[in-house]
Amino acid sequence: MNPTSSSSSSSSSSSSLRWRILRQALLRRSDSQSQSGIKRISRKPTQGFNLIPCQVVDSSPASGNSREARVCYTIPIPASPKLYLTQRVDNCSDLNDFEISNRYNIDNTGLVCQWPSEEALAYFCKSHPDRFRDKRVIELGSGYGLAGLVIAAVTEASEVVISDGNPQVVNYIKRNIESNSMAFGNTSVKAMELHWNQHELSELTNTFDIIVASDCTFFKEFHKHLASIIKVLLKANEPSEALFFSPKRGGSLDKFLKEVEDIGLHYILTENYDAQVWRCHETLVKGDESWPNYDKNHCYPLLIQITNHN
Template structure:
């Protein structure tokens, strides 16, 4: 059973996110407890990265997928630079910066799915939307997927700058990093019909962003391209996104998949009885969108 300290930290993190979305200002800074990995699915081991090379003055961590190896029998991992432990709520309110709080379970689940299906993505063009300060899923896919093109994006300049450093230090091939808001007409025009796959995780909770996200996916995808979306239910928010996607792509081209990985599903099932685990908040659902 979780300790009182861990429960209080978890409650604080969700209160921070709730108050940010409701535009309340309970405190001037997000506390250090908010800068963490939401590891409710136990998919990654995370260790502080020590190197003889002086990367920079920031904290770097090595994220390693559990029980998954590359074809060379090496571990699947990425170096991730963590942001400052102090993030103002004002910064979070200016843009959709919730991905700068921590790496949510949806990003981790999407990472696992992509790595387990690397052959599906080889020689393809991929964009990750709203990847936050890490773009962890896109980073891993770019590193191990033998892609033709990867574009890692977020709507926050600070997150983009952080991901640029992550891309550099992971030596990602064929990878660019860009500031990209989903309603940016210039960016949408530049990359229209460019990508075989559009990735997004935990990007469906804001009422004013669901339709722009659907529209962006439609514009960015090539014909017969695929949107790969991971997000928890969060009340009616995911269902509303699905309905909007169906209105654009057609009902038969949008699939909602609960059980997409046996290990993730089993982990989810074992946690259902825990007071600290809320499946509507913590369990990512996989939404696949096909552009026909």
């Protein structure tokens, strides 16, 4: 292994370890200290590619939760419906977030912000509606569900399941589906709590024409389960595919793709898959104040198409 690869892999591994140590340390401290000093941890969401215009339309939602806001996303298609998503806006993590992460052995990154890879996935899906028309689609690790909601609103898919393993996140998905129910036409849309290591999935086995996911390959400990559930969910005897959008993030993506191959799946990796996304990327690489410290390896999502056959 060359020094660069070794360094990148080590950096990604260290990031994952730091996240785990921080979570465990906070929970231990809560047993012996007042929670007032550790209830919130500052963090800064990543700037997106600005592919789908959005704005906060209500910073005091009916829920009365000051950590939430209602955000309007304008899909860049003539006469397309606007989507209204309730999501966190205070850029902080509550101690309860970490407690739930430990309890379910999941991460809570879906609560942090609308990640750039999710935006790129949503933009790609709205640009290729024929790919989804009359298809059964599931989004994995969806966060607030922007991509799944866009698919449901503009592609005429027959069914869209928007899933995540974090029950807090699934609650947001349910609320966002309800808020936008009039935008889905005849498409059936539902939320689901789905853990990639679930053993009993008989009702979902070989069910879906298309799986979509964004930025789900960072944590290496989930790679094997993620590859396995792709194989379980995709239709086996009909054309089907998984569309993943993910940055390389050191060696994390490569390690996931090795698991994909080991389980008998096939993939095609594409760097330049959309002219508009690529233009945004090139602008950011040259330096742009809207996204300081933009780094191709950690920020730019590649397209990975995964299938059961060559």
